[in-house]
Amino acid sequence: MPAHDTGSADRVGGRLGHRLGPWLDWHVSDDLVIAVDRATVTRNRTDLVRSVDWQVELDERWVVLGPNGAGKTTLLNLAGARVYPSRGSVTVLGERLGRTNVNELKTRLGFTSNGLALPPDETALDVVLTASWAVVGRFTERYDDVDVARARSLLEQFGVGALADRLYGTLSEGERKRVQIARSLMADPELLLLDEPAAGLDLGAREDLVRRLGTLAADPDAPAIVLVTHHVEEIPPGFTHALLMRAGGVVAQGLLRDTVTAENLSKTFGLRLRLSTIDGRYHAQAA
Numbered sequence: 029m030p031a032h033d034t035g036s037a038d039r040v041g042g043r044l045g046h047r048l049g050p051w052l053d054w055h056v057s058d059d060l061v062i063a064v065d066r067a068t069v070t071r072n073r074t075d076l077v078r079s080v081d082w083q084v085e086l087d088e089r090w091v092v093l094g095p096n097g098a099g100k101t102t103l104l105n106l107a108g109a110r111v112y113p114s115r116g117s118v119t120v121l122g123e124r125l126g127r128t129n130v131n132e133l134k135t136r137l138g139f140t141s142n143g144l145a146l147p148p149d150e151t152a153l154d155v156v157l158t159a160s161w162a163v164v165g166r167f168t169e170r171y172d173d174v175d176v177a178r179a180r181s182l183l184e185q186f187g188v189g190a191l192a193d194r195l196y197g198t199l200s201e202g203e204r205k206r207v208q209i210a211r212s213l214m215a216d217p218e219l220l221l222l223d224e225p226a227a228g229l230d231l232g233a234r235e236d237l238v239r240r241l242g243t244l245a246a247d248p249d250a251p252a253i254v255l256v257t258h259h260v261e262e263i264p265p266g267f268t269h270a271l272l273m274r275a276g277g278v279v280a281q282g283l284l285r286d287t288v289t290a291e292n293l294s295k296t297f298g299l300r301l302r303l304s305t306i307d308g309r310y311h312a313q314a315a
C-alpha cells in the first residue's frame with residue numbers, strides 16, 4: 029500500500045522533532061516547517077530571489093503576494109525543494125536542501141502549479157491516486173481500496189467527486205484546478221504549496237475555490253499552507269500570514285492583518301492602492 033497516514037498536526041511536530049534529533053539547530057523549533065535563511069537564487073547573474081529570510085510554522089497559512097516577476101514562484105519552488113538556493117540556506121520539514129534526498133522530501137509535500145504536467149488521458153481519480161506514489165501517470169503500481177476511497181473523498185471535498193471517472197484532459201480549467209488540489213493532498217502532506225490555484229478561473233469558480241481553501245485553512249488537521257497569488261481577493265478566510273514580494277526582495281511579512289495594508293500593497297505593486305475588507309475578504313483598487 030502506498031504510504032500515507034491520516035495523522036494530525038501533532039504528529040507532524042513529533043515526526044519533525046524525531047527526525048531532527050541531535051542535529052537540531054538551536055534556532056529551529058519542532059513547529060518550523062520552512063526555514064529560509066538569507067536565501068538568494070541567481071540565474072544568468074540576476075537574483076530572482078534576493079537574501080530572503082522567512083519562517084513558516086505548522087499551524088500557519090501563508091499567502092505570498094506580488095506583481096509578475098517578483099520571485100513568488102521561485103520562492104515557492106525553494107520551499108518545494110524544486111530549486112536550490114545559490115546562497116543562504118533553506119530547510120524544509122527539518123531537511124536542509126543540498127544535504128538531503130529531495131525525492132524523499134518531496135513525498136512529504138503537496139505541490140500544485142500550472143507547470144505540473146498531468147496526463148490528459150487518465151481519469152481524474154487516477155490523477156489523484158498516483159500522488160500516493162509521488163508519480164505522474166499510472167504504471168504497474170497497485171492501490172488498496174482505502175487509497176481509492178481517500179482519492180474519491182478528496183475529489184468530493186473539492187466538489188469534483190462526480191467527475192472522478194472523466195478523463196483529466198476533458199475537464200474545464202476550474203475542474204482541473206480542483207483535481208490538482210485534491211491530488212496535492214492525497215499523500216497527507218506535511219506542507220501544502222499552491223502556486224496561483226485560482227489563475228484562469230471565472231468568478232464563480234474562483235469564489236468556490238477560495239471558499240473551499242478557507243474550509244481547508246480552518247481545519248486544525250490540515251498541513252501548513254503557502255498560497256501564491258497576485259490578487260488580495262483570492263486570500264481565503266482563515267489565512268494567518270502574508271509575505272509581500274517585489275523584484276526578488278521582501279517588502280513586508282508577518283501576520284496577515286498587519287502586513288496586507290494599503291501602504292504595503294502600494295509599495296509592492298508600485299501604485300497607490302486603496303484596500304477594504306468585507307467579511308474577512310480583501311479588496312484592492314487604485315486610489
Ligand SMILES: Nc1ncnc2c1ncn2[C@@H]1O[C@H](COP(=O)(O)OP(=O)(O)OP(=O)(O)O)[C@@H](O)[C@H]1O
Pocket residue numbers: 071072074076094095096097098099100101102103258
Ligand atoms: N531560469 C531563469 N533564468 C533567468 N531568469 C529567470 C529564470 N526563471 C525565472 N526567471 C525570472 O525571474 C523572475 C522571477 O520569476 P518568478 O516566476 O519567480 O516570478 P513570479 O513572481 O512568480 O512571477 P509571475 O507572477 O509572473 O508568475 C522573473 O523576472 C523571471 O523572468
